[in-house]
Amino acid sequence: MALVTSTEMFKKAQAGGYAIGAFNVNNMEIIQGIVEAAKEEQSAIILQVSAGARKYANSIYLRKLVEAAVEDSGLDIVLHLDHGENFDIVKQCIEDGFTSVMIDASHYPFEENIRITKEVVDYAHAHGVVVEAELGRLAGVEDAVKVKKEDATYTDPDEAVEFVERTGVDSLAVAIGTSHGAYKFKGEPRLDFERLEIIGKKLPNTPLVLHGASTVLPEFVELCNKYGGNIPGAQGVPEEMLRRAASMNVAKINIDTDLRLAMTAAIRKFMYENPSEFDPRKYLGPAREAIKGMVKHKIKDVLGSSGSNLK
Template identity: 75%
Template sequence: MPLVTTKEMFQKAYDGQYAVGAFNVNNMEIIQGIVDAAKEENAPLILQVSAGARKYAKHVYLVKLVEAALEDTGLPIALHLDHGEDFEVCKSCIDGGFSSVMIDGSKHPFEENIAVTKKVVEYAHARGVVVEAELGRLAGVEDAVKVNAKDATYTDPDQAVEFVERTGVDSLAIAIGTSHGAYKFKGEPSLDFARLEKISKMLPNFPLVLHGASTVLPEFVAKCNEYGGEIPGAQGVPEDMLLRAGKLGVCKINIDTDLRLAMTASIREHFAKHPGDFDPRQYLKPAREAIKSMVKHKVKNVLNCSGRA
């Protein structure tokens, strides 16, 4: 099966009131853990690559690994560029085999964001590739994305409608209170569901996206803290909030931090128990299984997309 776009995937998710997981990938073990989980759950899947991942693993290696996943599983998989910073990066991924790209012009003024997004959309659509954009800015840190809390802004519903109409974008990442990284809230977790409902009603049948949506599962944080440097005060998005978002037009939920925590927790535990081990296969195999277990949990309990492939 070749790569798919998210068009049909998101339409099914919108109609079924669930979300598709978009998981960030950096190496073979991460990809294997994710796709093994999705195959067992018969779930649709988006594998996404950040600028940092392309720099770390190289574009061609990641594309070939995803092609291997397609051959191995037969699942509908979209390969997506996460947070493309400009037209040239998006063009490189479109030309290099990706089926979906994100142009993140959220750092720009509204009109400039529209202009760069429209340019990417025109190039991508002519080549059968779909485009995600972002309106509003999430706080937090993830790879090259670094936004201070004071610079974060929620998505304006009226601007969202204008933005979609003028750019022709296929999906829109919105800011309603999530943030990148492991530290999402100070105090009680809260998402602006009134804003989400308004945007969804004003953009009917249009797929919305949530970034910064890892739940920061306590079991992995605790294990990281037990076997290595502490991650104090980490707090993710509650699972019930993400389930609710999936019923209100959010068709794609990004997950990266939880992958990092699952892998790191497993590797720290392995070396604490086997300090003399130097065979990468011995510590990467349980790390891959930890990712698989975490992704299966997400698919069933957070995304509600088990059996939807």
């Protein structure tokens, strides 16, 4: 088994009507929890590294941890750059051994987004690496990505076709109403499935990606708040909506906030119940188990990708 690109994973996901979970990683315990869950479920997985993760842990450290996870688990794993800000960062991550990269030029005008993305695609493909890009802008906050609600825009289906044809990008992140962070909706959650269906029909061979797709699981929010947290009104994407999206050409669903909440809830609970404990292994162990349990749930009940590593 090895670090691989997402090409074959996405083909199988599209044919099978499920999605691959793309989980953001920041340290060893997060990686271990995700990979242990995927191993038990025999699910394909993508581990992705954001700007904040690179700043916190350094992409080289994370790559080595992911390589250890491949060796330990026997799984094929995609190592993906999430929200690459520019060509230089993408180039560096390719040189560091990433097998998949995202160039996010969605905040530029359409023609500039195409120009930047095409430059990245040409370089990445020459080095055997696949590329994800974004068209449309998601609201919310995630590490270096900060977009006000009034600046968010949905993906135009006709522009999506032109964008894919002119850039040669391997997968496309679309904006249909999801958003980054723990506060995705005020009021009733709504995704534009009609728009998603049109894009899928116009681009049947292009895997689509949903960013900002954490559910913000209530049990973890409640645990955080019970043990000293202050996360009022957090609301994510309902799981039934994600299951529906996974059957509509969405081959990759990004999950980050749910990982943070699961880990923080477990740590808060442990520290509250064990105030004299100061061994990091004692509270990071339960945090790792909380992540593992949450990821297993996502794989089985939301993404539908159990057994996909065997297909």
